[in-house]
Structure formats: C-alpha cells, structure tokens
Amino acid sequence: DIVMTQAPLSVSVTPGESASISCRSSKSLLHSNGITYVYWYLQKPGKSPQLLIYRMSNLASGVPDRFSGSGSETDFTLKISRVEAEDVGIYYCGQLLENPLTFGSGTKLEIK
Amino acid sequence: EVQLVESGGSLVQPGGSLKLSCVASGFTFSNYWMDWVRQTPGKSLEWIGEINTDGSKTNYAPSIKDRFTISRDNAKSTLYLQMSNVKSDDTAIYYCIANGFAYWGQGTLVTVSS
Numbered sequence: 001d002i003v004m005t006q007a008p009l010s011v012s013v014t015p016g017e018s019a020s021i022s023c024r025s026s027k028s029l030l031h032s033n034g035i036t037y038v039y040w041y042l043q044k045p046g047k048s049p050q051l052l053i054y055r056m057s058n059l060a061s062g063v064p065d066r067f068s069g070s071g072s073e074t075d076f077t078l079k080i081s082r083v084e085a086e087d088v089g090i091y092y093c094g095q096l097l098e099n100p101l102t103f104g105s106g107t108k109l110e111i112k
Numbered sequence: 113e114v115q116l117v118e119s120g121g122s123l124v125q126p127g128g129s130l131k132l133s134c135v136a137s138g139f140t141f142s143n144y145w146m147d148w149v150r151q152t153p154g155k156s157l158e159w160i161g162e163i164n165t166d167g168s169k170t171n172y173a174p175s176i177k178d179r180f181t182i183s184r185d186n187a188k189s190t191l192y193l194q195m196s197n198v199k200s201d202d203t204a205i206y207y208c209i210a211n212g213f214a215y216w217g218q219g220t221l222v223t224v225s226s
Contacts, residue, residue, distance in 0.1 A: 039213060041157075048207060048216040049157065060214060092157060096213070100173040101147075101159035 002027045002095050006104035013083045014112045021078045021107045023093035028073035029056075037097040040069055040078045043106075044089040052091075053078065085111055114138035114215050116208050121220030128198055128224075134191040134208030134217055141189040142166075144211055148182060148193050150204035151219070158204075160193070176202075198224045 003026040013019045029037045040053035051060040053069035056076060066081045080087055088111055094103040120132040134146075148160040161172035163182045170182050181194040191208050205219040 041213070048218055050216065051214045054212065054214070094157070094213070099159075099162075099171050103157040103159070105156045 001100055002029075002098065002102050004093050004095060004102050004104040006091075006093055006107050008107060009105075010108040010110065012110045012112050013080075015084060016082055019080045019083055019087075019109060021080075021091050021093075021109075023071075023076045023078070023104050025074045025076075025095055027097075029076075029095050029097045030073040031097060036071070036073065037095055038069070038071065038076045039094045039096055040067075041092045041094065041103075042087075042089050043092065044086075047089075049092065080109075083109075083111070087111075114210075116210060116215055116217035118206060118208055118217045118220035121206065121222045123223045123225060124198055125226050126199060126224055129194070129196045130198065130222060132193040132195070132206055132220055132222070134193075136189045136191065136208075136210065139211070139215070141184075141210075142186040146182075146184060146191045147209040147213070148180075148191075149207045149209055150202075151207070152201075152204045160206075163191070195222070198222075200224050 005024045007022045036056040038056045041049040043049040052063050057069045068079045070077050090106040090108050092103050092106050115137045118134045124130045147162045150158050161182050163170045167184045179197050183192045203224045207219045208217045
C-alpha cells in the first residue's frame with residue numbers, strides 16, 4: 001500500500017499569514033498519463049471532508065484561490081495564503097493512483 | 113444541489129450484520145463510480161472500496177475484503193454497503209463519495225459493541 005506521510009501534525013497561524021502543509025508518498029504518484037494523483041481535503045469541525053485540490057494542483061469547484069497545491073512525484077505541498085478563521089480544521093492528503101486508496105493522518109490548522 | 117444522504121448506521125453486536133444506504137441526488141448517479149470511506153473516532157480516513165457505474169465491478173481494501181459488499185441500484189440512485197461479521201474495529205463514521213471524491217455525504221455512524 002502507498003503510505004502518505006503528513007507534516008506537521010498541527011500548525012497555528014495568525015490570520016492573514018500563510019501556512020504550508022507537507023505530504024510525502026512512499027511511491028511516485030505520477031501516472032504514465034502525466035497526471036499526479038494527489039488530492040487534498042479539509043475537514044472542518046463537525047463536518048464531512050471536502051475536496052480542496054485534485055490532481056496535485058487543480059482547485060476544486062468553489063474553493064478560494066488562496067489555496068494552492070504543488071509538488072513533485074513524491075513530495076507535495078498545500079499552501080494557504082492569507083489564512084482566515086474559516087480555514088480551521090484538519091487537512092488530509094490522499095492518493096488516487098492505485099488501490100487501496102490511502103490518506104495521510106491529517107494536519108490540524110488552528111488560528112492564533 | 114448535489115446531495116449524498118447515508119443511512120442505516122446503528123449499534124450492532126460483534127459478528128452481526130448491517131446494511132448502509134446512500135441516496136444520491138443533484139447529479140446523474142449512473143454516470144459515476146462510487147466509493148465508501150470510513151473515519152474511526154479521532155483517526156484518519158480509510159478507503160473501503162468502490163463500484164463502477166453499472167455495478168459489474170467492485171474493488172475493496174484488503175482489510176475488509178470478503179466481509180463487506182458494495183452494490184448499487186441506478187434506478188433508485190442508491191449505493192449500498194452490506195457489512196457482515198462486523199468487529200469492534202469497524203466502529204466508524206461511513207461516508208459515501210462520488211465524482212472523484214468531489215462529493216461527500218454527511219456520514220452515518222456504525223458502532224460495534226456488545
């Protein structure tokens with residue numbers, strides 16, 4: 001199984017500042033079709049997870065452009081610019097390259 | 113508006129069975145592969161399995177294979193998860209998911225305990 005490792009476990013951010021969350025996969029997520037199958041999700045308190053970024057760098061529908069995704073074949077970054085109070089929650093990375101699909105253990109974002 | 117509404121979660125004894133349902137609306141259900149994912153209390157997300165558009169093909173996580181069965185009824189826009197021989201480790205919130213993980217339901221809680 002592909003292991004997804006996230007860091008840090010938690011991050012505390014001042015509103016208006018930026019935050020970055022890292023995710024590393026145990027295997028390249030770059031498919032032969034040129035698409036990198038890493039996804040990012042946010043689970044707000046008491047809610048279901050919601051898709052933020054798909055295929056490493058594509059913004060999901062309705063997601064503010066303060067969110068961006070980047071990376072290589074095995075190392076990925078979610079960046080949140082100008083953090084707002086509504087961004088609190090747990091961020092997960094996940095891979096959709098191969099079964100079984102797997103997720104990182106999550107990064108909790110708090111507001112200072 | 114896209115909606116996925118899960119139901120069927122409850123308290124079940126170890127070794128028992130349970131069937132979860134997920135009713136979809138707001139999109140053409142029959143056009144999409146569907147997935148089930150669970151989230152254990154205080155822990156991360158675990159993929160359970162998936163089913164193709166016409167229900168002829170399923171894939172499962174090794175951890176639950178042979179105990180859980182995913183099926184669908186496109187005429188009713190409904191996805192199912194049949195759980196059998198449940199264990200305490202199956203205690204979790206179960207989510208149904210569509211459209212490449214863009215759509216998530218609100219989840220239904222399954223508690224396995226005697």
